[in-house]
Each structure stands twice: as C-alpha cells, then as structure tokens.
Amino acid sequence: MAPPLIQLDKVTRVYGSGETEVRALDGVDLTIERGEFVAIMGPSGSGKSTAMNTIGLLDRPSSGRFLFNGVEVQDLDRDRRALLRRNFLGFVFQGFNLLPRTSALENVELPLIYKGEPRALREAKARAVLEKVGLKGRENHDSTQLSGGQQQRVAIARALVGNPMIILADEPTGNLDSQRSHEIMQLLQGLNREEGITIVMVTHEDDIAAYAGRLIVFTDGRITRDGPVRERTGA
C-alpha cells in the first residue's frame, strides 16, 4: 500500500523565544491520504495557517517529523523545498496573487519556467489548463482585465499546470462574492472528484468547508476536531 501523502508526526512550530514565545503548532499529528479534500478551520492564531505553510513546504517545523509521500522532508533546505513545491505542489491564495501586468497565460506558465520546460510545451500545457478552468479565449488578458472569480481561476490553473499531487488553497474564496465563491468551490470539487487531486483548504466559512470531505478544526495550535464534514454541517 502506498504511504499517506501527508503525514505530520508531533509537529511543533515555535516563533520567538523566552517570554514572547508563541507555539503556533503544538504537537500536531495529522495524516492526509491521496484523493482527500480536507478543509481546515479555526479562529485566527489557531495555527491553521502555520499548518498550511508547513504542509506546503513554505515553513519548517521546529520539531517533529513531516513525511511527504513517505519521505522525511522536515530538514530540507530552502532550495530543496522549492524543488518539491514546483514538482508536487500547487498553491491557490486568498488574494489571487497573480503577477501584475502579466497575461493569464504567462502567469500559468510561471511554475513551468522554473522547471526549465521548453516554451512551446509550456504554452500548450498552460492553454490546456486555462481551458479546463473555463478561461478559454482569455489567455492574453492580464489581471486588470479579469474579474475576481476569473483571477482565481487563473490561480487554480497555475496550481494545476505542474500536474501536482496536492493543491493547497488558503481561503480561496476569501475575496469573492457568494456566487463566485460557489463557482470556484465547484471547480475545486470537480478537480478532486474527477481527477483525484488531493486538496487541502483553509477557510472560515461553513458553507465553503461543506464542499470538502473532511473537516479539521485547529484551536491553540492543536487539532480539536477531525472527521467527515457532514457531522458538523448536518447537525
């Protein structure tokens, strides 16, 4: 049997030291299997963002083990983590985070540029994923020419283009109105169900979390609830 995709083992993350010490993660054990759609919730300062950054290999645990696809990665240096990010991870942020004055196509090509893929191949892949997220015909628009929902679709396409094992979405609907939010969530849900892409998403809205299959709640750096999403929303 294949190892779990994400496995955190007594992971702590401490900022500062002495009296100002903050334990953002305090002995977190967490396993995420391939193909799961996980929503992470919790009040601000609960450690959910730190957990997300750790899983996303942007941050490093202060102690504990992090196995990515069965491989220990907690001690990797900056550049090795960058290599893993570009090859296995895709990010979707709250603020869309597209490069300014850069076309949708070029934004989507960005991860492939760092992989060193030839231009023609990059462009073909980028066009294909833009079509998949419903932006065919808008390849040459830049962020000022796209609505919020369209910008987030570009960001999702950028996360998808490298064919990642997992997509990490940090409040992907935080800046969108209700209707756009649901469109984006349907898109993510479709990717999870039809293509089997693992998704981990931070949100603070129950109806957004409801699209996930599993809900994890953080409080004060610990996981205080972990189970199927319906138990809570259905209550």
Add this chain to the structure above:
Amino acid sequence: MIWETVRLALLALKRNKLRSGLTVLGVVIGVAAVIAMVTVGQGSSRAVSSSVASLGTNVLALRPGSQQMGPGGSGSARSFNLRDVAALRELSVITAVAPTVNSSQTIVAGSANMTTSVTGSTSDWLLVGNWTLLKGRTFSDSEDRSGAAVCIVGETVRRTLFGNADPIGLQMRVGSVSCEVIGLLAAKGAGTFGQDQDDLVLMPVRTVQRRLRGSDDVNSITLALSDQVSNDRGIREVEALMRIRRRIATGERDDFSVMDMAQIGSVLSGINSVLTGLLSSVAAVSLLVGGIGIMNIMLVSVTERTREIGIRLAVGAEGRQVLTQFLVEAVVLSLVGGIVGIVVGLALAFIASIFMAIPFAPQLVVVVLAFGFSALIGVIFGFFPARKAARLDPIEALRHE
C-alpha cells in the same frame, strides 16, 4: 534558460518603462561622457601632431621661463627684447627671426568693432608661421624700424569689420592707434585647440611695443633654421647665445626655453592627455553615480515586488533563479545604458570634432571597454538587491502588501 531569464527581465523592465528609462539615463550619461571625452581627446591629440607637423620641422620657439614650467609658463621670468632679436639674427644657422608681442585690443572700423589679439612682429612672422598673403603686401623695412601705423589682418577680422570688401588701403583704429590695412592673410581655419587662427591683426613689433603696450618687452621669439643645420645644433647655438645675453652663470639653469616643433608637440599632447584624463575621470564618476542609480532602483524594485517574489518562490523558484532574474534585470539596464551611451558619446564626439575642427577618432578599444564596464556595473550594483530578493522568506513575502 538564460535567454528565458533575459526575456523575463525585459518584460519586467517593460512594465515600468519610465523608471527603467530614467535609470538607464544615468548610465547613458556616464558612458556617453567617457566615450565623448576620450574620443575628442584622441582627435585633438591627432590634430596637435598634424598642426605641429604643418609648421615645419626646422622652426624653433624661444620662450621665457624654464622648460619644466611648460610653454607659456613664463611666470616672473624676464622677457626678451629687440636687442635679443637682433643678436639672434646674426647667428649663421638662423634664416628668419620673428619676435612676438601680444596685446588684446578693441578694433573699430566705421560702425563695426571687435576685440581681438594684436600681434606685433616682423615680416619674418609670416615665414615661420607658414602664413601666406592673400592680398596686399607685408611690412617694409622702414615700417618695421619706425613702428609705422600699418597692419595686416586675418580673414575673420576682415569679415567682421569690412564684410566682403577689399580691405587694402582702408583705415581702422586699433586701440588708440589709427592705422592703414596693407595686407590680408589667407585663411587657416581653426587651430589645435579649436581657436580661430584667423582672428588676428599683425602690426610691426615697434608699433605694438610703443603705441599699444608702452614697454620694450618681447613675449616670445620664433626662429627658422637653415636647412643645412640640425635642430639639435640650432637649439644649442641659440641656447648658448641667450645664456650669454641673459648672463646666466655656468651651472645655473636656463630661465628660458628653446624647443623645436617635435618638443612643442610632445608638450602639447602631454597637456592634452592630462586634460583628457581629468575630464574622463569626471565622466567616470558620473558613470559610478549611474551605477548607484541602478542599485537604488533595483532595491526599490525588490521592495515593491516583494509579493511577486513571494509568488515566484511559492511556485517553486529557487533562490538562485530569483537572484539571476534580478541580476539580469540590472545588467540589462546597464547594458542598454552602455549601448545607448556609446552611440550618444560617439555622436557628441563627432559633433564636437566638426566644431573644433579636429579629426573624429573613435577607438574600438574604448567602445569595447565602455560596454564591458557597463555590464560590470550592472553585476556589481545589481548583486546586492538581487541577493536581497533571493533571500526573502516566501511566507513573509506573500503577506507583504
């Protein structure tokens, strides 16, 4: 990959055209200044050599002050006088002796007036200076001796005072002296340092001494040697005579200098290269300032694009790749500045060479050096901001507003 990076850098620079343009301008000015200075310097040193050569190889210049002080560096050294001129004329190796007495005077003819340099000398002055008369005649012996109120004018003076009229026989007032124009010199054009050689009035030496300057001094003496005599021997004989006349004891240094045209040429090109060097170093400072401008703009750019850097790092850019991107941006800025600067500098030098009437002397080695140097500036001043970008923490960078 490197072409990809260059393309990305160009895109990033294109996004902020005005700022990129202004940054480039700093380097353009620096490089253009260096190129123009060096090219003009080269041209004028060629002009010096050729104008010195045109004066003839058998001409000597006798000036007060020791040679170490440079030409014209007479300081407090004693001037010459007309008895020196008479004595020199007795030397068998000498064929022509032209004393020079200079005076700046206002000249009036009818309603026109101008200020110009009045030279007092003899007919020999035309001979040693390679001048030819276009019209009229030179001073007669009696005019030379008596200090008559006659003058020979250069082309510029004629044009200013008389227009296209034939000036021979016309009257003009030089300072307080009313004199008759008896000759017109053929035009020579601009001189070694761009001065107008035709802007002059020649009068008998005694006229200038008595009526314009009120002293018996002679500023300098120009001599022509007989063809059968070597310059060295001529210089030795003139030196020996002048030491006796000026009562310089054995072992004491000369308080005058005798130089042939080759020596004058080397002194002039010495001055020329010192000037060129000085101006080029000033220009080099502006190139340095241009480099600091690049660093400044790149630092601003890194701060401003913190979020963008965060995105790049998040999607998997290695530190090295971000470093390369910003470094390439800086180098592209400085190279564009370098290329434009070379073109502008050469154009300026070309225009200057026309106005100064010197040869246009572009030098490949200087162009190549300027190009390489501007690339180097990009690397040096781009490195610090680029490293700053590469070391950003992706989480912090993404949060940056």
